[in-house]
Amino acid sequence: MVLSLVSICAREVVSDHSSSPCWLRWVPRELYRALLEAAFAGCRPLAVGELVQRWPERTLRVGGPRKEGQTVPNRLCIQALLLAVVRGLSDQRCALQVLDLCGLQGDEGGMGDPHGRLARAGAQRAQRREGERERKRFSALEREKDVKRERGRWKSGNGDEASAEGNGPGMGSCGILGEEELAKGVRRRMEMERKREPGSGGVRQAAEDVSSDVLVHVRADIFVNARSWERVRGALTTLGPLKLQCRYLRVEEISVSNIRTLLDLLPHQGLLCIDIRYSSLGVAGLAELLPLIATFPALNSLRLHYCNLDFRRDHHGQEEALRDLSLGLARLQALRRLSLTALRLPGQLRVLLSSLPQPLEILELPYLSLSPADLAYLSCSHHASTLQQLDLSENRLDETTLPSIRRLLYQASSSLQHLSLSGCGLTDGLLGLLLPSLGGCLALKSLALALNPLSMAGLMDLVRMAARMPSLRHLLYPNPLEDYQPGLPDLPSSAQLLDWPLDEATEINMTSSQLNRVLLDSGRSDLFLTCDLLNYDKDLVD
Known part of the structure; x- marks a missing residue:
């Protein structure tokens, strides 16, 4: 990455915090963004705090996708940013009205070369050393300020406390403490801002005014589990000058009643995705939540992973609960993405998907034990022709389901961009029958076929077909059966392929070389082949 002259100068400017009183008051608003990015990149939390406290624009966006070479802000800088926002509430120089942190918690994932990872690790160690120096400098500044504050209180009394606390240029705009100290500092400063008012009267009225005006x-993006549940509920129920809004809600191991409470507290505008994981909802619990979920007008994504939705006809009331579930899904007018993982609802896909008012663009159904009737319905449903992303991983395919899969691929051939059939039990024979349908998916960008029992000959046929697909950019292929140690069953399951050791005597790189030679002979240098299931990331295609 080549840095611009502005970026280079900005990094130099923020590198020395002692000079901030000289330059901060003269910085034009157009340079604040460059200086803030340089402060994040150089792990300069003091500079982050001073810039954010005086932020000259209405909106500050910190999260979101990163450009190549941009680093994710570390914890110290984020703490400095949040504390500066609180202190900026009483700073007339600050014009901030919207702080957008969406996407900030996303981990850096996907593939990358090992040299790049080592370089990033070295940069992170250097940043940690710089962070320690910043923390020590800030501690010294805080001690000096505390001494001055106590002297001011001793001399002037409580009536002049505010003036004794005044900051010089560039001093005390934001600092980084330990997490407990930071939380106490934030609460203390917010209480002081809410109670502070000229003169000695009207303190209660001032607090009420600040609480009522955002x-x-x-x-x-909010992540809630059993440990953070009380803190999140407190943040959503506390009135004050800061109002929390959620774009992406993810909850784990939370009861149905607590999820209901959380949905009642969230602002209804702006929520795009609800992701519920490892929570024992049951069919009845989900049917109870769906009317609340339907009250969020912009919601376009619903994800349910390992939520114990186990439909059994012999359980009393399950049929009625399933009807309620269907009616609840019918209310999700804006839903475009539905992800259901390991919910054990075989034979019920029609009940779930037919009730959705709009066709889906993303459908993820891994570990669902889909029946032939489920796949037959899906291939003829109103969703088939609009699907852009389809995940049928770990659903066993055979000769009886293959016609439905081929019909589904034909219906989605002009729209489907990402397809995963990993762990579906595809043998050389089944894959050979499926290859013409896969080759007809003209918009396909990524194809995942890991953990399928294919031989080297089957892999060669797969890569030859992939080379003829001009839009395909990523192919996740399985290790061929010849690469495993002896003793593997004739038709191994995906779990056996995952656990069975590879033969050390076999040159694994030889397989990759043979497959890549097919691409070179076809003139396809833009198609990436990998068998690395753990680091495969289809999102890198986009």
């Missing part, structure tokens, strides 16, 4: 809207 000064800064904070947009964020």
Whole structure:
């Protein structure tokens, strides 16, 4: 990455915090963004705090996708940013009204060369050393300020406390403490801002006015589990100048009643995705939640992973609960993405998907034990022709389901961009029958076929077909059966392929070389082949 002259100068400017009183008051608003990015990149939390406290624009967006070479802000800088937002509430130089942190918690994933990872690790170690120096400098500044504050209180009394606390240029705009100290500092400063008012009277009225008027809207992706549940509920119920808004809600191991409470507290505008994981909802619990979920008008994604939705006809009330579930799904007018993982609802796909008012663009159904009737319905449903992403991983395919899969691929041939059939039990014979349908998917960008029992000959046929697909960019292929140690069953399952050791005597790189030679002979240097299931990331295609 080649840095611009502005970026180079910005990094130099923020590198020395002692000079900030000299330059901060003269910085034009157009340079604040460059300086803030340089402060994040150089792990300069003091500079982050001073810039954010005086932020000259209405909106500050910190999260979201990163450009190549951009680093994710570390914890110290994020803490500095949040504390500066609180202190900026009383700073007339600050124009901030919307703080957008959406996407900030996303981990850097996907593939990357090992040299790049080592370089990043070295940069992170250097940043940690710089962070320690910043923390020590800030501690010294805080001790000095505390001494001055105590002297001011001793001399002037409580009536002049505010003036004794005044900051010089560039001093005390934001600092980084330990997490507990930071939380106490934030609460203390917010209480002081809410109670502070000229003169000695009207303190209660001032607090009520500040609580009723929102000064800064904070947009964020919220992750809630059993440990953070009380803190999140407190943040959503506390009135004050900061109002929390949620774009992406992910909950784990939370009861149905607590999820209901959380949905009642969230602002209804702006929520795009609800992701529920490892929560024992049951069919009845989900049917109870769906009317609340339907009250979020912009919601376009619903994800349910390992939520114990186990439909059994011999359980009393299951049929009625399933009807309620279907009616609840019918209310999700804006839904475009549905992800259902390991919910054990075989034979019920028609009940679930036929009730959705709009066709889906993304459908993920891994580990669902789909029946032939499920796949037959899906291939003829109103969703088939609009699907852009389809995941049928770990659903066993055979000769009886293959016609439905071929019909489904034909219906989605002009729209489907990402397809996963990993762990579906595809043998050389089944794959050979499926290859013409796969080759007809003209928009396909990524194809995942890991953990299928294919031989080297089957892999060669797969790569030759892939080379003829001009839009395909990523192919996740399985290790051929010849690469495993002896003793593997004739038709191994995906779990056996995952656990069975590879033969050390076999040159694994030889397989990759043979497959890549097919691509070179076909003139396809833009198609990436990998068998690395753990680091495969289809999102890198986009």
